[in-house]
Amino acid sequence: MSRLSYKIFGALLLTVLLSVGLTSFAANQLTASQFRQYIIRGNNEFITSVESTLGTYYAQYQSWNNVDNILVQLLGSNGGRLVLSNAGGLILADTENKWVGHLTDEYNLSDGNTVSVSGTAAGYFYWLGSDISASGSGYGKGMHNGQNSTGNSAVTIITEPQQQLLDEMNRSIWISGALAGLAALGLGLLLANQIIRPINILNRSARQIASGKLSQRVKVNSRDELGELAESFNHMAKNLENNEQSRQRLLADIAHELRTPLTVIEGTVDGMLDGVFAADTHHLTTIKEESATLTRLIKDLRDISLAESGKLKLEMAQVDIADIVQRQARQASILAKDKSISLITDISSGSSAITGDAIRLNQITSNLLSNALRHTPTGGQITLSLKNMLYQGKPGVMVSVADTGEGIPPADLPHIFDRFYRVTTSRARSEGGSGLGLAIVKEMTEAHGGYVWAESTLGKGSTFNYWLPVSRG
Ligand code: ADP
Numbered sequence: 001m002s003r004l005s006y007k008i009f010g011a012l013l014l015t016v017l018l019s020v021g022l023t024s025f026a027a028n029q030l031t032a033s034q035f036r037q038y039i040i041r042g043n044n045e046f047i048t049s050v051e052s053t054l055g056t057y058y059a060q061y062q063s064w065n066n067v068d069n070i071l072v073q074l075l076g077s078n079g080g081r082l083v084l085s086n087a088g089g090l091i092l093a094d095t096e097n098k099w100v101g102h103l104t105d106e107y108n109l110s111d112g113n114t115v116s117v118s119g120t121a122a123g124y125f126y127w128l129g130s131d132i133s134a135s136g137s138g139y140g141k142g143m144h145n146g147q148n149s150t151g152n153s154a155v156t157i158i159t160e161p162q163q164q165l166l167d168e169m170n171r172s173i174w175i176s177g178a179l180a181g182l183a184a185l186g187l188g189l190l191l192a193n194q195i196i197r198p199i200n201i202l203n204r205s206a207r208q209i210a211s212g213k214l215s216q217r218v219k220v221n222s223r224d225e226l227g228e229l230a231e232s233f234n235h236m237a238k239n240l241e242n243n244e245q246s247r248q249r250l251l252a253d254i255a256h257e258l259r260t261p262l263t264v265i266e267g268t269v270d271g272m273l274d275g276v277f278a279a280d281t282h283h284l285t286t287i288k289e290e291s292a293t294l295t296r297l298i299k300d301l302r303d304i305s306l307a308e309s310g311k312l313k314l315e316m317a318q319v320d321i322a323d324i325v326q327r328q329a330r331q332a333s334i335l336a337k338d339k340s341i342s343l344i345t346d347i348s349s350g351s352s353a354i355t356g357d358a359i360r361l362n363q364i365t366s367n368l369l370s371n372a373l374r375h376t377p378t379g380g381q382i383t384l385s386l387k388n389m390l391y392q393g394k395p396g397v398m399v400s401v402a403d404t405g406e407g408i409p410p411a412d413l414p415h416i417f418d419r420f421y422r423v424t425t426s427r428a429r430s431e432g433g434s435g436l437g438l439a440i441v442k443e444m445t446e447a448h449g450g451y452v453w454a455e456s457t458l459g460k461g462s463t464f465n466y467w468l469p470v471s472r473g
Contacts, residue, residue, distance in 0.1 A: 004199065008192040016181045016188070024177035028170050035166050039158055043127075047113055050074050050082070050125060054115040058122040068093045071125075079159030083126040085112065092123070198226045202233055214241040253420040257297055257434045261290035300436040304419060307443030314357040314447060318471060321361060321397050322352040322386055328365040329384050332373060340378045346385035352397050355471045360444045364452075367437045368401040368464045375405035375462070391451065391467045402463040408456040416454060417442040441466065 057070055064086060071082045071093045084093040089104045099107060104124070112124030158166075201218055208216040216237060220230045265287050271277035306312040329345045336343040372382045382403045389398040408416060412423045420435040445452045445466045456462035 005192065005196055008196070009189065012185060012188040012192065016184050020177045020181035020184070024173050027173045027177075031169050031173065032166065035162075035169070039162060046078055047127065050127070051113060051115055054084070054123070054125060055117055058115060059117045064092045064123060068095075068097075071095050079162075081128045083109065083128060084115075084123055085109070085125075086123045087121045089124075195226070198222070198230065202230060205233065205237075209237055209240065214244055250419065253435075254301065257420070258294065261293045261297075264290045297434050297436070300434060300440060303440055304436060304443060307440070307447055312443070312447055314360060316355055316357060318353060319356050319358045319361060320352050321354050321356070321399065321468065322347050324358065324361050325365060325384060325386050325399055328362060328369055331366070332369045332382075332384075335370075335373050336382065339373065339376070341373065341376050342381045344381065344383045346383060348385075348387045350388040350397075351395075351470050352386065352388075353471050354397065354448075354468050356448050356468065360448070361468075364441050364444050364466060365399065365401075367441050368466075371437060371464070372401050372403040372405065372462075376403040377405065380404040380461075388470070389467060391469075394469055396450070396467050396469040398465055398467045400463055400465045402461065404461040407458040407460055408454070408462055409458055410456075413454060413456055417452065438464075 053070065053074055054067070057067060058064065064084065067084060071084060072095050075082045075095050082093075082095045083091060083099060083104075085091045085104045091099045091102050091104060094100050104112065104126070109124075109126050112126045114121045115123045115125060198218075198221070205216045205218045214237060217234050218230045220227050220234070268277060268283050268286050268290075272279045272283060277283045303312070325347060326345065329343060333343050369382070369384070376382055380403065382401065385400045385402070387398055389396060391398075408423055412421075415421045416423065417438045419439045421439075422435040441464075442452050445468070448468050450466055450468040452464070452466040454462060454464045
């Protein structure tokens with residue numbers, strides 16, 4: 001049993017013992033007192049009937065002669081003992097025939113029940129028996145209402161069968177209390193086990209996760225707080241697993257991206273050292289280009305990691321996005337011309353003042369334009385447009401870069417903004433990048449409170465749009 005089980009069991013045991021003990025004790029007290037009241041009522045009736053019978057007897061015979069039989073008859077099955085004395089305290093009759101002829105004082109019988117005839121005491125009778133308040137031991141005197149003449153509590157006569165009944169009742173109370181306690185304890189343990197079991201399962205699973213088994217999940221059976229805890233646990237485990245998988249993928253991707261330019265540099269340098277390649281401009285340019293690729297890759301990685309961790313510092317200022325778009329269009333037009341691509345700029349007049357980081361906004365537009373240039377064949381067309389647009393009810397500007405390139409397969413379209421994602425049908429690596437360009441565009445746009453999305457028709461071309469909120473005022 002676990003430590004929590006011990007605690008629950010201990011708490012349960014204590015609660016059951018206390019509640020059952022107290023309830024049984026209270027029930028016992030209540031039964032004894034009710035039973036006493038019941039006995040007193042019966043005794044009162046008996047004493048009254050003895051008083052009246054003896055009174056009638058004395059009124060009829062004007063003496064106590066032969067009263068013994070009456071006394072025996074009166075006592076009947078009531079139990080105890082009846083003793084009668086005359087007004088002077090001389091005992092005349094005794095159902096046990098022991099004290100006749102003696103004085104009541106000798107037996108400490110000072111306080112008897114008066115038999116009055118025509119207003120005067122004709123005698124006293126004493127009903128002696130077991131005293132309920134003295135656990136049935138010794139003799140007691142039965143009086144009206146269980147009280148003697150001085151008002152103190154007097155004895156209550158109780159017969160043996162009555163005492164047996166009381167004992168029986170008390171025993172039953174204790175036994176049923178103990179049985180109820182056992183049942184409560186059993187049921188409580190069953191319920192406690194239901195609480196502890198899922199906790200143990202969660203505990204085991206948490207240890208498995210800690211030891212690196214991230215595929216570990218727990219079964220959610222209940223809809224209570226423990227069920228919610230298990231659900232949160234599974235959610236946490238899934239996130240951990242996803243993060244670990246993407247970390248491993250990222251490392252593999254980075255290693256892969258670094259390897260190609262490094263292999264080229266190493267091969268070229270080795271070739272030059274071995275005298276296979278001449279240390280001429282051509283080979284040195286190759287080394288320079290591959291080094292530039294490495295520098296760009298490292299810069300991109302740094303940008304993306306800063307943006308993803310929310311640590312990318314944006315130099316925010318009032319900028320006119322139309323100016324940025326036009327500047328990028330001018331730069332792209334040189335390359336476009338080289339490839340005989342017509343570059344059309346369509347900037348509708350409207351509000352284009354936004355709050356943003358000019359360098360990053362240039363980077364976004366430049367990335368999209370260089371992708372468009374790369375994917376548009378000779379003789380194709382690129383349209384760069386800017387217009388005002390509401391996005392989810394908010395005013396902003398939308399910049400679109402539309403090309404007449406090969407397009408993106410629908411299966412790839414949802415993933416092109418993922419890190420290192422590259423469309424497999426895309427052209428040779430020399431034409432493509434590291435698969436980080438669009439991921440950077442997405443992070444940068446979102447850091448500006450904007451959105452980016454792409455539309456594409458395979459074989460016809462693609463349009464990349466980004467939207468940014470305009471400055472208020
Ligand atoms: P890269 O730097 O390798 O181009 P990007 O993140 O910019 O990576 O692009 C991701 C993928 O989307 C690439 O595989 C690329 O082929 C594809 N892609 C990007 N822009 C276009 C476009 N204008 N037309 C067709 N495919 C594109």
